[in-house]
Amino acid sequence: MTWNIGKSIKRKDAIEKVHGTAKYTADYISPNMLHVKLVTSPHAHARIIKIDISEAEQVEGIQAILLGEPFPLTGDEIQDRPILAFGKVRYQGEPVAVVVAKENYQAKQAANLIKVTYEPLEVIHSPEEAIQSHAKLIHEKLANYKKSDNVYPEPDSNIANRVKIRKGDIKQGWTESDIIIEEEFTIPPSDHLSIETRTVTLEIKRSGEVHMTSSTQAPYRIKEKMSEYFNLEIGNIIVTAPFIGGGFGGKVAIHLELIAYLASKAVGGKPVKLHYTREEDMMTAPGRIGLKAKVKLGARKDGTLTAAKILYLFDSGAYADKSTLLVKAAAATCTGPYKIDHISCDSLAIYTNRPYATAYRGFSHSEILFAFERTMDILAAKLKIDPLSFREKNIILPGHTTPTQVPLNNSSIGNLPACIKKLKEQMNWHEGTFKKIENDIIRVKGISCSWKTSTIGPDASSGVSLLFNPDGSINILSGIVEIGMGAKTTLAQLLAEKMQMDVNKIYIQMEVNTQSTPEHYKTAASRGTLMAGRALLKAADDAMNQLKTIAAQVLICSPDDLEIANEKIYLRDEPETAIPVKEVCYGYKYPNGYTIGGQVIGRGTYSLRQLTNLDKETGIGKTGPEYTVGAQGVEIEFNIKDFTYKIINAYSVIDAGKILNMKTALGQITGGMAMGLNYASGETLLFDDDGLIQNPRIRTYGSFRYGNHPNYIVDFLETPHIDGPFGARGIGESGLIGMPAALANGLSLAINVNLHQLPLTPEQIWKAVKNDDRL
Amino acid sequence: MTSRIVTLSINNDQYHVHVRNIDTLLFTIREKIGLTGTKPGCLNGDCGACTVNINGEAIKSCLMLTVEAENKCITTIEGLQDTTIQKAFIEKFAFQCGYCTPGFIMNGNDLIHNEPNASDSMIKSYLESNICRCTGYQEIEEAVKEALTNNNYDNR
Structure with a gap:
């Protein structure tokens, strides 16, 4: 019997979130907290000649001003990034100096008065430019990192x-072609573009304990990395991750926590707050990776x-951060879900x-x-084969091997043929893919x-503790951060299912505290349900064994009989x-x-098992346990005169393995679809000839609003x-990962010109048509 | 910097706060009064996360100075308790991370009171001033429509 699995159990964070009482990092306000403000680079690439802080020091309320030093360098797989730029800046928005002041406005005033003299260097705009033999080196000491x-x-x-x-x-592959x-x-x-900009508060206590609250997806990695960078006892670093206002991968990077640590240290460990403005969040903090393919x-x-x-x-930007892993993920699944023998x-x-780039929902997929x-799609058209039939013919199936030569089975790869079949039904594929609606409007x-x-x-790995309350209800402690996906509610559901009990008697700690x-x-990486879910089921088994052991003594039987x-x-x-559980879960008390x-x-x-580098x-090896496959589509109304379009319908058929909470699952898929369509159709950072971002704010960035969906x-x-x-x-x-391709495939059909570049703005489409050499 | 004591009426409570003339209402509500349900997202009116209600109208509190809000009736998300729209947001899973939610709810609450029979285009004209990055807006649409229906039913 299924008690809870698949049901749309209401989210455990619902009441607080709709009443404004859910606390996010910036909501922790205290009068003694000092404010940190950055001075950032106005250049994409420049040598730092001189920094003059004399005027800034005069501002009332200034507690400290910090400049870059040669060490420590930080980074994920390559330690290439100074916390504050030293010697030179490598991207616009890079932190160069830090001001700590009593009030935020004082810190801003002082930051504006810091005069940095730069000598601009040649700017490298794209990965193609960067790999030219004569290209200027962005990291001269790459070999030493x-x-x-x-x-x-x-x-x-x-x-x-x-x-x-x-x-x-x-x-041989080409010979066979x-x-x-x-x-x-x-x-x-x-x-x-998470609506919550990145924020951290940090304090260094007299005992040496470093306490911070951060809008992070990776509190345990902060602890690990900060211990390494600053030579701190790892147990002395205590990271709290409260509710996070959207992550999408961007809050995996460890970035402003390091600045806040230096800032607090400079003022004797006093509590400091660093709260990025939207502009800083878009320019200074890392974003989504670019690609030339x-x-x-x-x-x-x-x-x-x-x-x-x-x-x-891949365009890593100025520092490697997650890029080294992003390119690995891209290589491991480089062909999409198709069987190709020669790669x-x-x-x-x-x-x-x-x-610089970091993780972004989909992780390069x-x-x-x-x-x-x-x-x-282009190949299908050349072969005059229906694009879905072409895919069906080449789908990767159980028994085949991946590009990294991992053999697949039903459990690991799922059922993509069935996804495609269902998508065809949803989209009325047999009716064709191109239809004229009225004079200038076509539907594709x-x-x-x-x-x-x-x-x-x-x-x-992931761990879960279950603490019983005297009434038989249970508290779940899991280090998974509630970034919006509802994973904590799903964990409660899993426990209710396992214990066959009312989900309302299960409580879950929303905030994570690494201590x-x-x-x-x-x-990150869609790993919450698998890893924390398995850890939770194991914890439940452990708890049930304990309950049975005590109960067996009371009922005079073997625990195995219970x-x-x-x-x-x-x-x-x-x-x-x-x-009753409540008579046992705090120990059983005999009448005497x-x-x-x-x-x-x-x-x-629970630990991921048998994964390799x-x-x-050759790339042989195994990066992840299972695949989630899907077939996705869009139906677009396109104006052939002005190249504007409206996405009427967006489709997804996803092999989810098992739906645990239908509404949160749907929300993950539709939210992902929106995000994919959004970045494919409009979102982009626009750079000028000097590599400077022209649109570091929401108004000009192109985010979907209500009604665009x-x-x-x-x-x-x-x-x-x-x-x-x-x-x-x-x-x-x-939900996200197939959307850009589906949109581009539909629009290419609409204009009968192959589109090769995102974002697919009307202007971009017009340019593609104008530049089409067949015309 | 000029500063003075102002009296603000928020959620039917009176607050006497010391503010600078250039403090935004968003800043004062959060940093001086401690009502942190009103969220900063862009500080220039682009995202709508800081929406509050002033004299019956939804206003982005990052675009208003505190001194302009004197003698006005301010309602923040904390001033709404178990309203139709809050219930609908829970029912329809119309939030994920929850950060934009107070703004959407303040705005949506205004809509259902000012435009009880709102058309799709009216709903759009209200809600397009807010941004949500987690949902695909469909759940928000469902929640607002359900709130409109239920509110009209309750008022009958």
Whole structure:
């Protein structure tokens, strides 16, 4: 019997969130808190000649002014980033100096008075420019940086990492091909635009304890990294992550916490607050990675794919951060969800003078799918095969191997053919993909398939503690951060299912505190449900064993004879012989006062297993446990006169493994779809010839507003991932990742010109038509 | 910098606060009074997260000076308790991270009171001043429409 699984249980954070009482980092306000303000670089690339702080020091309320020093350098896999720029700046918005003052306005005043003299350097705008042999080096000392073992920066170049995939024999692949096409694609960087800008408060206590509250998706990684950078005892670093106002990957990066630490240290450990403005959040903090892609694809006349040679040049921006891993994720799934026997792929993280990149929902999958799925459509058209039939013919299936040569089974890959079948029904595919509506308006359809696995550390783990209350209700402690996806409610649901009890008697701590909450690696990569879910189920088993052990003594039986449901522990074959959980969960007290046992505390951990690094030369290895596959589409009304369009319908069929909470699952998919359509159609950072951002604010950035949204048509398949809790797969990113490709495929059909660049603004489409050499 | 004591009426409570003339209402509500349900998102009127109600009208509190709000009746999200629209937001899962939610609710609450029979285009003209990045807006649309229906029913 299913008690809770699949039901749209109301979110545990609902009441607080609709009444304005849910606390986010910036909501922690205290009169003694000092305010931190940054001085940031106005140049994309420049040498710092001189910094004059004399006037700034005179401002009332100024407590400290900090400038860059050579060490420590920080970073994820490559330590290439000074906390404050030293010697030179590598992107516009890079922190150069820090002011600490009593009031925020004082800090701002002083920051404005700090005079930095720069000598501008040649700006590198794109990954293509950066890999030219004569290109100026952005990191002259790349070879000397501390790095982890499985990342391969190329000295005396702007290449921070290269991941290679070599599968089969590419020469043989071309020989087997009747048709070969090669296409190039460009995606400029963009921003997460979480409505909560990044914020941190931090205090260094007399004892040496560092207490901070941060809008972070990775509180445990902050602890680890800060201990390393500043040589602090790891147990002395205590990070609290309250509610987070949207993450989307952007709050995985460890960035302003480091600045706040230096600021607090400079004022004797006093509490400080650093709250980014929207402009700082868009320019200074990291954003979404850009991509230049070259995809060469071969097929037989019958539509069987034969070979793929791929070059993914990712725009890491000024510092590597997550880029080294983003390119690995891109390489591992480089072909999209298709069976291709002969693959050669190089996926590179390349330094440019753009804001640096970090994780973004989809973790490079939406970018590479845009390139690959566009190429699939172009090839299908050349072969005169229906684009969905072409995909059906080449789908990767159980028994096949991935580009990194991992064999797949039903559990790991799910059922993409069934997703496509369902999508065809949803979209009335048999009615065709192109229809004239009125004089200048046509209606077109575009589609894309997708797959996603995770690329987080092979040793990532998650822990859960369950604490009983005297009334038999349970508190869940999990290090997963509530960034909006509702994972904590899902955990409560899983526990209610496992314990066969009322979900209203399960409480969950929303805030994460690294000192008291069991660690969850980081809240990213759609790994919450799998990792925290499995840890929770194990903790529940542990708690149930403890309950049964005590109850067995009372009921005079073996613990093996007992079951638990409805908050009772009872004999399996004689359910009326029972004892309420509440009489056992704090120890059982006999009438004479003797007591056995104490508070029941369940514990469980789960680690991803048998994941490996990728081989340096061939890419052989396993990055993630399971794939979530999907088929997605859009239906667009396009004006052939002025190139404006409206996305009427957006479709997703996702193999979710098992739906745990229908409404939150739908919300993840439709929210992801909106985000994907948004960045594909309008969002972008616009740069001028000096590499300076022209639109670092919401008004000019192009974010969807209410009323821009299409109708969402979402359906799920449930092919269990056997390792997942109740068979569930990660779905946090699946709504997004196929959308840019689907939109571009539809619009290319509308104009009968192949689109190769995002975002697909009317102007961009007009340019593509104007530049089409067939006209 | 010129500063003085002003009296503000917020959620039917009177507050005497010391403000500078250039303090925005958003700043005062959050930093001086401690009502943090009103959220900063852009500080220039783009996102709507800081929406409050002033004399019956939804206003972005980052675009108003505190001194302009003297002698006016201010309602923040904390002033709404179990309203139709709050219930509808819970029912329809019309929030995820929750950061833009107070602004949407303040704005939506205004809509259902001022335009009880709002058309789709009227709903759009109200709500397009706010941005949500988590949902695809569909749940917000459903919640607002449900609140309109339920509110009219309750008022009958």
